[in-house]
Amino acid sequence: MKNLIFAEVYKLFKQGKTYYALGAIFLIEIIILFSAYSQGQDALDMILDNLKQSFYFEGNLLNGNLLSYLILNTLWFHLPLILIVIISGTLTSEYKDRTLLSVMLQPVAKWKFILSKYIVAILFTFLIVLFLAVTTFILAYSIFGDGDLIVYLNGLSFFESSDAFNRILWAFGFGAISMIFFSVVSLTLAVILEEPTKTWIAGAFFLIISNLLAKVNFKNYLLDNWLYVKLNDTWQYLFHFNIPWNKIYLNTTVLSLYTIVTVFIGVIIFTKKDVG
């Protein structure tokens, strides 16, 4: 099993797509930083327009914390999309190149093979989120410095610099759990669909549907609280003025269970499937 995991890690870092993904993430960060640099103050002025009648402002809100928060919001769509493409590609490319057949001719248990892919997918997702977090903090703080963070979540919230940094750090951590769910789903889709294009389309469709459903109010306790789409934005709770930690822990536990179930389904399907 350990050797299989090492082999999967080797394959992942050997393929060009992995580096394209890292490059794409870095490029997205640069674009967000550039647009914030050019339009950020106008956006802040617009948000704070009503407050200007009653207040003078002292201090700078266009700072590294705000930029980090903006980049953190790529967890909604950009980052999971990149992960879906890369992670599903680790299996679909093996189907396409028929290397999977060669591997299966070896004395390797199918469930161990696919499980090692899931484990590497999870590790890679953690690595990508860590890469995003580290590059975000380095770029955002070195260019814009630190300062209070302003967030709009059913009202305006202001967080002091050190508090904002901690919240963003935790948000990256809990955001990684959401990203792992998408990675695991994309790999399961690859198990089912096998073909790269079909899997990417299905993965992107799954992501779009998830984003759309997240805004829907089902007026049903179970769906509104425990449907996976309602758990994927748990990292946003870190930006409530009083952090609902219990809700965060519960959501994360349930989402982790969904992830484990998805892995289990993927392993079962792959094991029962005729690879040839």
Next chain:
Amino acid sequence: MMTRLFILICYFGICHLNAQNIDKDLLEVQHRLDTIQSFSALVELNVDISFINIPVKHAKIEYTKNEETKVFSEDFVLIPKKGLDVSLYQLFKNPFITVDRGTALRHNKTYKALNIIPTNRKADFSIATVLIDTFTNRIVEYEINTKKDGSYLVSMQYTNDISLLPISIEVKFEIERVRIPLKYMGRDADIDKDSYKSEEVKTGTIHIGFNYTEILYFH
């Protein structure tokens, strides 16, 4: 001879009327405040607005006579446009007349009520109502109607009967709800239609505590 006498009577009459236009208790308050040459203080700002969450903020203020109060802070702070001026420089900096409005009751105490009406177009307010404690010669409350920034109700608390500057103030003002363009909203930011329709203007309050580090008086 009669014409000269008439002009003289008119001149003194007008001068006398002008002198009567400023209440003597307010002049006494102004005279006391005029003895302050400068002061600096550490302030604690506690914003209480339903749709704004902001921790208690700290700043430093510096006042020098005949100048606007300066605010310094390393954090981001929301500074109310009225109220922080505890020397009441903005209230008295332009010529004004006063109108006696009788008395007003606050916390079982009776205070003298006056309207301050600026006679100079440069003034940024159209009318202010002040409550004067004639025993301590201090203003305990004033409501100022500005020309551009709405109205503010400022209540001042003092440590003892001889303090000239307040230890804490409370500033109340009307504020519109913040309207965020959809593109800047997070996914969790739901629009509460009812509150948008029925409560467009809200009342905000800021509690400001002062810790004076230096007060210089004219001798």
